[in-house]
Amino acid sequence: MSESARRWVRYFVDYSALVIFMAAFFLTGRDFQKATWFLVGGSAVALLVGLAIERRLAPLPAIAGGAALVFGGAALFFHDPRLLKIKPTVMNAIFGLGLLGGLMMGKNPLKLVLGDAFDMPMAVWRRLTLNYAGLFFGLAILNEAVWRTQTDSVWVLFRFPGMMILTVLFSVAHGPLLMRYLKPDEQLPPPPEE
Helix, strand or coil, X not given: CCHHHHHHHHHHHHHHXXXXXXXXXXXXXXXXXXXXXXXXXXXXHHHHHHHHHHCCCCHHHHHHHHHHHHHHHHHHHHCCCHHHHCHHHHHHHHHHHXXXXXXXXXXXXXXXXXXXXXXXXXXXXXXXXXXXXXXXXXXXXXXXXHHHHCCHHHHHHHHHHHHHHHHHHHHHHCHHXXXXXECCCCCCCCCCCC
16 A cells, blocks of 8 residues: 555544534534444544554554544433543643653653654654643643533534644644654665766
8 A cells, every 4th residue: 555545544433423523513413422323433434444454553553443433322322512622631641641650760651652743752652742741741631621611512622623733733843843854755865887
């Protein structure tokens, strides 16, 4: 499978359930319960597609999809949409704690994920990890504020695409820093002399 096709599969696995949830919410007349069924079903299909095509479950989509199944399933079982609304809070807090915990144990989780692409000093890896931990904690707090004070429609749009947009903007803001440490592509050897 080409790299371009793999990228589209990753996008599908990462975002299709959220797109389906948002569309179902608005197409069913803002019926949160019905939209949650679509989220759970979409998450299961996305995970199965990822497994079938890539022959593995990538860790982050597996965690996100699994969490959607657990929190969405609980919201459906208990007829309580708050259980789905706290999912971003819980997951972002876990990601933030995971980054901080890794640093406290002398590891750097971001370097494990991105280390092949960047050649940065440990101090920069540490700063970047702290920044992303701050992003995750900020998103958790923001999610709590939005779902507790806004309508379901506002929360659904905040959840997707709002949180994704905030994450992309945060990452783009780190672009100049990352570009300084981007590993150069391996140079091809010059053609042989004839």
